[in-house]
Amino acid sequence: MTLQYLSQQIYQKKSYLCVGLDTDPVKIPKHLQAFPDGVFEFNKQIIDATKDLCVAYKINSAFYEAMGAKGWDIMQRTNAYIPSTHFKIADAKRGDIGNTSDQYAKAFFEVLNFDAVTVAPYMGKDSITPFLQYPGKWAIVLGLTSNKGSDDFQQIKVGNHYLYEEVIEKVAGWGTKENVMFVVGATKASDISDIRKIVPEHFLLVPGVGFQGGSLAEVSIAGINSEVGLLVNVSRAIIYAGATENFAAEARTIAQQYQQEMVRYIKD
């Protein structure tokens, strides 16, 4: 998916919401746990209930891998079920030496047909560039994450700035705003303005709103650029909004609250 198309979708839907499908088989409603294909059924209903309110879905590969080969199959079918109008993110945090990153790019872009994969930067340029060789596909590189451990290395001082700033600056130079995005956690909304000085035009994928406590208002005010340039991900607060047979409608209600708040921040 091109940046232009994604940006158009955002303006059209007045939404930069990404729904995170971190689907845990023990957390889905009881009546679905009895299904042989309960996780897929859950995802399907969540997608049906939210697709007009969001522009992207993010599938967290860990939850599917924890189901073994069957989970990989569910991930593939879930991704195929997402409409092609939506930006499909594999939140997989991959990254390895060049010949191995080639294989990951093949797995997520060719076999599974995602639009984007999240990538860890520690191994440097040749671990990231294999993800930049596919027209219309994206690497979403970890910048500043939303977890407590982001203090440990990302916020170490390197010269006169932080490691995460060094990462964002360097990685931005390896691609373009058409194939690189950055993960920037919402729990650090105050840092988003600083990051916007380094990459004013790149899209940022922002996790940490909802269950992890980040503020949509702060993130949006600090992060929105002329193409919006933000995808705000909410996972647990939406998909586990309800625990009964009515779960999809309850998920929709929460997704709608986020989308309606977003209307306020999108400039025409």
Place this chain on the structure above:
Amino acid sequence: MTLQYLSQQIYQKKSYLCVGLDTDPVKIPKHLQAFPDGVFEFNKQIIDATKDLCVAYKINSAFYEAMGAKGWDIMQRTNAYIPSTHFKIADAKRGDIGNTSDQYAKAFFEVLNFDAVTVAPYMGKDSITPFLQYPGKWAIVLGLTSNKGSDDFQQIKVGNHYLYEEVIEKVAGWGTKENVMFVVGATKASDISDIRKIVPEHFLLVPGVGFQGGSLAEVSIAGINSEVGLLVNVSRAIIYAGATENFAAEARTIAQQYQQEMVRYIKD
């Protein structure tokens, strides 16, 4: 697997060789490409031909993921085929926020039954500790990798040392020598002595010997400690040693050359 058992196996076999199963379906011998289950058959024959010469196998998850759900199944069956006397490494470079790393740990330790997973450190402590909660299981954390891109971030100066030294020092404090190892690339053998000053007792997983050009002699002289403390991984130079029906015997010949050289470096 405990450190004590692994160390015993090394002394008994006079080998700290790890064979890397980076099995690419288009690189296996032609006669196996016709098999419906050619990759598994290839792995099986490589394991049969090398198991008395090595103490560990490392499965590179990227190559299996590039085959989709079927690949995940082959990874599982390959791992199950490796004798329980061998240390089984998932080279998967995972790492995410705590609740997600929990799922990766479940995937690789419970579902797939690996002894160890390689983990990327960028997201910090809560991304790594979920891998340290399983008795006898290991996180092998990226320290200094063998690829060119290791210059980009790992070798940035942080205070009076390098980022990879900061990572190794800090991560070592989050676990023990009984559940944490480090990846240290053989292409930087001169750095191994410095790393030994930080973690004299931890096991190091050393890729980069063979196809990537690292020297077994240099790595061994700099890295061996009183429990040996090294696993030297060779992937392509062994598994693709031959391209005919005789490939397993040719792989064995190369594995044997490494093992016989290792005899010289293991102190009694």
